Amino acid sequence: MMTCCLVLCWAACDNKVYYEQVEKPRVIITCDPELDDLNSLIRLVLYAPDMQLEGLIYASSQFHWKGDGKGTKWFVEGREYTRNGLNYGPMESWRWDPEERFIDDVVDAYEACYPNLKVHDDYPTPEYMRSIIRVGNVEFDGDISKDSPGSELIKEKILDNVSGKLFITAWGGCSTIARALKSIQEENEGTADWSALKTKIQDKVYLCMSGDQDDTFANYIKPNWPEIGVLNVRGGTVPLAYGAQMRVPEEDKLYYSAQWLAENISSRGPLGAMYRIWGDGKQMVKDDIMDYFGLSGYTSDQLREMGYVVWMPPQPKGEFLAEGDTFTYLNLLGNGLRAFQDDTYGGWGGRKQPNTEGQTSTFMLGAADPVMPDFAAAAQNDFAERMHWSVTPAFKDANHHPVIKAPLSLKGKPGDTLKIRAEVKDPDNDDLTLKWWQFKVGSYVGDVSVANPETAATDFTIPSDAKAGDTIHLILEATDHGIPALTHYHRLIVSVL
Numbered sequence: 001m002m003t004c005c006l007v008l009c010w011a012a013c014d015n016k017v018y019y020e021q022v023e024k025p026r027v028i029i030t031c032d033p034e035l036d037d038l039n040s041l042i043r044l045v046l047y048a049p050d051m052q053l054e055g056l057i058y059a060s061s062q063f064h065w066k067g068d069g070k071g072t073k074w075f076v077e078g079r080e081y082t083r084n085g086l087n088y089g090p091m092e093s094w095r096w097d098p099e100e101r102f103i104d105d106v107v108d109a110y111e112a113c114y115p116n117l118k119v120h121d122d123y124p125t126p127e128y129m130r131s132i133i134r135v136g137n138v139e140f141d142g143d144i145s146k147d148s149p150g151s152e153l154i155k156e157k158i159l160d161n162v163s164g165k166l167f168i169t170a171w172g173g174c175s176t177i178a179r180a181l182k183s184i185q186e187e188n189e190g191t192a193d194w195s196a197l198k199t200k201i202q203d204k205v206y207l208c209m210s211g212d213q214d215d216t217f218a219n220y221i222k223p224n225w226p227e228i229g230v231l232n233v234r235g236g237t238v239p240l241a242y243g244a245q246m247r248v249p250e251e252d253k254l255y256y257s258a259q260w261l262a263e264n265i266s267s268r269g270p271l272g273a274m275y276r277i278w279g280d281g282k283q284m285v286k287d288d289i290m291d292y293f294g295l296s297g298y299t300s301d302q303l304r305e306m307g308y309v310v311w312m313p314p315q316p317k318g319e320f321l322a323e324g325d326t327f328t329y330l331n332l333l334g335n336g337l338r339a340f341q342d343d344t345y346g347g348w349g350g351r352k353q354p355n356t357e358g359q360t361s362t363f364m365l366g367a368a369d370p371v372m373p374d375f376a377a378a379a380q381n382d383f384a385e386r387m388h389w390s391v392t393p394a395f396k397d398a399n400h401h402p403v404i405k406a407p408l409s410l411k412g413k414p415g416d417t418l419k420i421r422a423e424v425k426d427p428d429n430d431d432l433t434l435k436w437w438q439f440k441v442g443s444y445v446g447d448v449s450v451a452n453p454e455t456a457a458t459d460f461t462i463p464s465d466a467k468a469g470d471t472i473h474l475i476l477e478a479t480d481h482g483i484p485a486l487t488h489y490h491r492l493i494v495s496v497l
Contacts, residue, residue: 022408025167025332025340028055028154030136032064032172032213033095033102035276035284035293036242036322040171041103042271043326045110045129046386049121050334053132054157054166056103057150060138061172061213063290066100067093067139074140080290084309094141097285103133109270113390116269120389120398136176142214144179154180158201165206165229167332167340171325173214177207178221185224202227208328231328231343237372238330238348238379240323243312248376255380258318264384264484266318269391279317293321330379336404336489337475345473345491346441348375371440381484399482400427404490406456406476411495414466420492422456422476430480442471444496450474462496470496 029044031037041056060066062079073090081088110117111126136150137143147155154177157166168177184201188194206229212218221228239248245256254260258277266272266280276282279296292298292308296317300310315321330349331339339347350372385399392398406422426432436453444466451459460474472494479487 022338022341023164024050024052024334025165026157026162027051027053027329027332028057028157028166028168029053029329030055030057030059030150030154030168030170030172030174030176031103031325032059032061032138033097033100033284034061034063034172034324035282035291036324037171038102038106038274038284039276039321039323040240040325040328041106042109042275043323043383044329045106046117046271046383046390047329047333048124048129051329051332053124053129055132055134055150055153055168056107056129057134057136057153057176058100058103058138059136059150059170059172059176060096060141060143062141062215063213064095064172065093065138065141066096066098067091072140074143076141079141080309084311086309095285095288095290096138102284104130106271106274107133109274112270116390116393119393119395120400137179138176142173142175142216142219144175144182144216144220147179147183148176150176151179151183155183158184158205164204165340166204167206167208167329169208169210169325169328170213170217171210171328174207174209174212174216174221175214178216181205181221181225198225199227201225202229205229207231208332210325210328229343231331231349237350237375238327239376240326242322242324243315244322245315245320249374252374252376255376256320258316260380261320262318265387268387271390272387276321278315278319278321335382335487336491338408338491344441346372346439348379351441378479378487382486384484385486396428399430399480399484399486401486401488402426402430402432402478402480404456404476404478404488406490407492409493409495411497412462413497414462414464417459417461418494420450420458420460420474422458422490424456424476424478426480428480428482430482432481433479435477435479437475437477439473439475439491442473442493444470444472448472448474460494462494466496468496472496 031041071092073092075090081094107129110129114126117123134150134153137148158180170177188197202225208231245253261277266275266277278293280294282294283291289307290309292303298314300313303310327349331347337347339345343352389398402424404422404424410418412418424432434454434456436450438448446463448463474492476490477487479485
């Protein structure tokens with residue numbers, strides 16, 4: 001019987017605990033001015049240390065487009081201006097504030113919070129955040145006829161020689177992304193290097209889409225770049241779409257309540273003040289007939305009588321409203337689950353699940369995927385504490401995540417006992433609750449357990465019926481006893497020889 005052991009070490013500097021990070025994914029955000037995009041962006045900037053942000057780009061969609069300012073009219077059959085009893089003809093713009101600057105507004109709020117945030121983690125400077133803002137293809141819904149500053153930035157990042165995946169989100173339409181790819185195609189198709197370049201790009205680019213909101217994925221990207229990776233999520237294990245509070249388990253409803261949001265999110269500084277909640281009196285665009293969410297105390301019928309298009313029932317004042325695009329980056333976060341390394345690993349945003357033909361399907365809703373835990377409490381508490389960081393100038397006055405050092409992978413034969421030597425510390429010296437558990441996303445489908453699941457150092461015996469090539473995913477979950485309780489994870493993948 002073989003025994004394996006791996007111990008890693010620590011480093012500390014000042015008040016912050018530094019530890020090896022597997023990698024930081026490169027991320028470009030494209031978003032349109034829907035209120036849930038705004039909320040998703042507010043959460044995103046609080047996680048800026050977890051990723052290498054390389055673009056914050058204004059985008060259009062079928063729901064929001066600016067127009068060219070020259071009186072040009074645009075119309076696409078079947079859009080929301082032809083649904084729900086509406087019958088608008090060609091228009092110069094749709095649901096877009098001529099002075100739209102919601103990305104800039106978020107970065108302005110981030111700048112106001114930065115002196116506090118940088119005490120708690122290595123946040124990028126406001127100057128850097130502002131330097132990566134661009135305007136994409138916002139003039140018309142689905143128009144990829146010309147380049148834009150946003151498409152040029154995406155093109156530059158796609159063509160650079162930095163190794164690893166480039167994750168590009170589409171919270172609105174894909175037209176800015178499609179234009180970047182189309183420009184590359186127009187300039188290189190037919191050259192001797194085209195085939196190799198196309199393969200390189202399709203291996204590099206990974207689209208994290210919130211649906212195909214302007215048909216440019218279906219009409220251009222998929223036919224011309226069929227091998228580009230796509231996170232085609234229909235949901236995840238942290239429900240954050242419109243009406244999420246009506247679908248979550250009873251034990252999670254607290255995190256969508258008016259009281260919890262008032263205490264933990266909307267009351268906390270410039271970023272919290274921007275976060276949209278039901279009945280907050282705001283609109284993204286003045287007199288937008290689709291945006292009644294800032295109103296409170298009215299029934300659906302009353303809102304319709306006022307001229308609004310009501311597509312979900314009003315909720316109590318102060319309740320959760322929406323972060324419909326946050327799922328596109330939940331698996332990119334540095335929470336230790338490493339979900340961005342492989343579609344099938346699973347994380348706060350869900351996982352790609354094998355279908356009956358043995359292929360991978362789209363991401364599954366947490367409730368529909370029996371191997372996915374309920375991560376809602378951990379994710380919402382994490383968000384709440386980062387909001388707290390934004391208004392807390394002293395490290396000692398806030399809570400911080402436990403830090404785990406442990407092997408990322410071990411190998412052994414069936415029957416071998418592996419010694420797992422993990423170390424866990426808390427930056428605030430809080431007591432910790434530890435738990436090893438099996439994340440059933442590996443190829444070995446049987447049940448496994450470690451010898452001492454509530455201790456960092458433990459033993460694990462590879463089942464005798466495991467086959468060569470099987471993988472077993474073990475998660476060490478560390479939760480501190482701070483307020484709110486914060487959880488960090490470590491994924492150990494055991495490969496069977």
